[in-house]
Amino acid sequence: MRMLGIDIGGTNIKSGIVVDGVVSGFHEMPTEAFQGGQTVMNKVLRLITKYNNYNRIGISSAGQIDPATGQVIFATDNIPGWTGMRIKQIIEQKFAVPTCVENDVNAAAIAEAYYGAGKGKDSMVCLTFGTGIGGAIVEQGKLYHGSAFSAGEFGHITIHGGHRDCTCGNKGCYEVYASTKALINLAEEKLGISEGLNGRMLMALAQENERVYTDVINPWLDEVILGLRTLIHVFNPSLIVLGGGIMEQSYMLAYVQEHIQRQIMPNFRNVEFLSAKLGNHAGIIGAAHLAVKME
Ligand SMILES: [Zn+2]
Known part of the structure; x- marks a missing residue:
């Protein structure tokens, strides 16, 4: 058809x-x-x-x-x-x-499940990193919608309760610390760049200066991992698909894959991470x- x-x-x-x-x-x-x-x-x-x-x-x-x-x-x-x-x-x-x-x-997420990163897998959790963090849950090839069609708002799980304000009215939400916007904010603050930075420019800077990794990208990835850790223990997924331009950088996936293993319980360690493929x-x-x- x-x-x-x-x-x-x-x-x-x-x-x-x-x-x-x-x-x-x-x-x-x-x-x-x-x-x-x-x-x-x-x-x-x-x-x-x-x-x-x-x-x-x-x-x-x-x-x-x-x-x-x-x-x-x-x-x-x-x-x-x-x-x-x-x-x-x-x-x-x-x-x-x-x-x-x-x-x-x-x-x-459905596209990735059937034709992209999740092809051949029944169940997966997807996250999209951008201004905020979006999410979707695919179980046995079908979307999980929740009771009011709102399931998968992963950007608003609490990872640092009581700390920074989020647009949703709460404090300490995942996307305040782990969105691409949060990465850029952190980079501007740590590197003393006033504005106009984007993900691609940041990766180019990192090539020249190791400090960009240690002071900005790795601490940001540690925040990314905090949210993923929660999702892994809730959903026990075999696959997590990470979308958004910044996650096309192989460094990001490799870091997550390596560092998350010892932060999750042994029976959850079969989880695999892939970048979204269909852009x-x-x-x-x-x-x-x-x-x-x-x-
Ligand atoms: Zn929020």
């Missing part, structure tokens, strides 16, 4: 035709989320008219999604007015094509896969 996959993020809208996990006709454009949810929805509807010859539509979207109704239950102000958007209903009414909607981190295409591949599987 040919599926139209669309990934609606706070920054970009990506799309393409997907057949068996392979994307053709990939297209990317800015979401311009500041214009509000209704304008974003209209943009998606115009985008759909540019494609033809597909059987179903799979949508991956930012926010908490009810996959049964294809509605956005809650979205942050990254896309103002996105909360409540009836994505599935609007698309099916206009195009009369069966449409499936899933949260973007969940869609990416930019994961959301549309996962959404398309879910569209194939929909009843």
Whole structure:
């Protein structure tokens, strides 16, 4: 079956035709989320008219999604007015094509489970490191949604209770210490760089100066490990997939793999770590896969 996959993020809208996990006709454009949810929805509807010859539509979207109704239950102000958007209903009414909607981190995890890092494995835990830390749980090839479609908010597990403030209103959350943003903040502080640093620049600096590893990257990875340790003891996964540009650095995985072993109980040590493989295409591949599987 040919599926139209669309990934609606706070920054970009990506799309393409997907057949068996392979994307053709990939297209990317800015979401311009500041214009509000209704304008974003209209943009998606115009985008759909540019494609033809597909059987179903799979949508991956930012926010908490009810996959049964294809509605956005809650979205942050990254896309103002996105909360409540009836994505599935609007698309099916206009195009009369069966449409499936899933949260973007969940869609990416399903893509990795079937076509990427987790191919051949039934169960895995996925984390995405960026401004925050997103997560998803795949068990026996299926997503675990939780009672309000919100499971897998790994960025808000508490690793340093009572310490630094998080955007969620609590203190000591994982993403305050272990997101890519936290790494950059730490680097700017320790290296005396005022602003404009990114992950790639940091790795280039580390090549020249060992101190970047000892003062910045390793302490940050120790924070990453604290959260992973908790997840390993909760889920007993055989695989953890680490996504986000920074985790494509082989140093990160090697460090985690080496240092985490003695911090987890012996019967959990079969766990393996891999980088996410599908990058930019994961959301549309996962959404398309879910569209194939929909009843
Ligand atoms: Zn939090």
